Amino acid sequence: METKLHKHSLFEDIQAIVTGTLAVAMGVLFLKEAGLLTGGTTGLAILIHYSTGLNFGLTLFCVNLPFYILAIKRMGWRFTFKTVLAVALVSTLTEFIPYWVDIRSVEPWFAALGGGLMVGIGLLIVFRHKASLGGFNVLALYLQEKYKIPVGKSQMALDVSIVVAGLWIVPPMLLAVSILGAVVLNFVLAVNHKPGRYTGF
Structure with missing residues (x-):
């Protein structure tokens, strides 16, 4: 039996992007409060923010700019x-949520697990509505579309590389916990976002 593709409505796309980016922003807040990557x-x-003190939200938006060229050429x-829109929302929410939520203390291991899960779930929601959070997400989605490489696997390799690059600024113990968070995040994607499993567009 032929599967009929379901096209997302504008409302469905908007609610998904808002929901997904809020989950990602909350996860990033956990990671930042615990000093994780x-x-x-x-x-x-986050690395640039830790090392220079530059505004995180603005930095996040700017480092994604080069990847929009790939997105336009390859993804439309x-x-x-x-x-x-999704990147702009995450950039904005990560700046305003600390004014609305006061997290005074969070154990690094819980921040890694909880933050990793929230970011992974948020990304999954955004991905399923044919969007991303820019940067490596665009590259990972392109590799899946072009070469059938699962998003979770390529994203994990890229993510762990960035986390390890923070060795010079984050203590080894926090770096190890950060890697745990990256693995948890990408485990969510590897298990739940596979080619052909979700047919909405």
Whole structure:
């Protein structure tokens, strides 16, 4: 029996992007409060934030700019527009959530597990509505579309590379916990986001 593809409505796309980016922003807040790293351009932005004190949200938006070119060429304007919107929302939410939620203390291991799960779930929601959070997400989705390499596997390799790059700024113990968070995040994607498993577009 032929499977009929379901096209997401504008409302469905908007609620998914808002829900997914809120989950990602909460996960990033956990990681930042515990002094941990994560992968992708989010991890790169955290590294820059830790080492220079630059505004995290603005840094996150800027480091994603070069990847929009790949998104336009390989994934189309619709995907790119939704991705820019998602990145802008995460950048904004990560700046405002600390004014609304006061987390005074969080154990690093719990921040890695909880933060990794929240970021992974948020990314999964965004991915399933043909968008991403820019950067390595775009590259990982492209590799899956072009070469059938599962998002979770390519994303994990890229993420762990970024986390390990933080060795010079994060204590070894926190770095090890950060790697745990990256593995948890990508485990969510590897298990739940596979080619052909989800047919919405």
